[in-house]
Amino acid sequence: REDALNKLSLTGVTPNRLPIWRDGAFPGLFCDSYIENTALEGGLITPSLLVINYVFKRILATRSWISTFSEDRFARMQVIQRAFTHAVSISQDSDVAYRTSSAVFQLLRRIRKSIESLEKDDFVIIPGGWRSGSAGHAILYVIERVHERQFRFVVVNTGEGIAYHLQRASSSKIKYQTAACINNVSPERLLDEGWWLAVLGMFLFPQPQNTSTRFYQKYLPMLVDTPLESV
Numbered sequence: 001r002e003d004a005l006n007k008l009s010l011t012g013v014t015p016n017r018l019p020i021w022r023d024g025a026f027p028g029l030f031c032d033s034y035i036e037n038t039a040l041e042g043g044l045i046t047p048s049l050l051v052i053n054y055v056f057k058r059i060l061a062t063r064s065w066i067s068t069f070s071e072d073r074f075a076r077m078q079v080i081q082r083a084f085t086h087a088v089s090i091s092q093d094s095d096v097a098y099r100t101s102s103a104v105f106q107l108l109r110r111i112r113k114s115i116e117s118l119e120k121d122d123f124v125i126i127p128g129g130w131r132s133g134s135a136g137h138a139i140l141y142v143i144e145r146v147h148e149r150q151f152r153f154v155v156v157n158t159g160e161g162i163a164y165h166l167q168r169a170s171s172s173k174i175k176y177q178t179a180a181c182i183n184n185v186s187p188e189r190l191l192d193e194g195w196w197l198a199v200l201g202m203f204l205f206p207q208p209q210n211t212s213t214r215f216y217q218k219y220l221p222m223l224v225d226t227p228l229e230s231v
Helices: 002-007 025-030 046-062 071-099 101-116 193-204 212-223
Strands: 123-131 136-147 150-156 167-169 174-176 179-185
Touching (some): 071 101, 071 193, 101 123, 101 193, 193 212
Antiparallel strands (some): 123 136, 136 150
């Protein structure tokens, strides 16, 4: 029984042995379509990243669920897990910047340094989203260096704003691509701290005008000077 409780708890995330289904990340993952516009949907991302990263590390540590993986595939998963560890740290810095405006520029410099230091084919995960006051929505930005003078910027979104992503209609529903990819982004555009301040400001400084429309139609096209539908 003790072993089962440990397996179903978040002892590596919370100070107490909290069952995983009592953590906010659990309803966020399994009840997403039922908690929209409720107090459970607050646009917070750090708690979810902590849980995802913790579970990821446990899977890699035991290897029982991925016993059929090759060494190359396992090594790739380790790279992804380290990217999530970095994302947790960035998200925690964002939480500090949300409470203390003087920390905003430290956050911007850290993000810029994270992007600048990427080697070819390396990537970094940056938490983002927007807060409009009483509500909010969290998304992820995945930034990959394609080569020295070119980056790929990917927006990972499963909720509000996904209508701006590629979609495909089937007989019963519309399916959306949760990752919107922008290629051929120059270092000058991606390392522009003014752009990052505007984008992260949507999450750090809640205002009614912070919406998915503002992000997808105003800020995202600035990376390539092209309307989003043309990317």
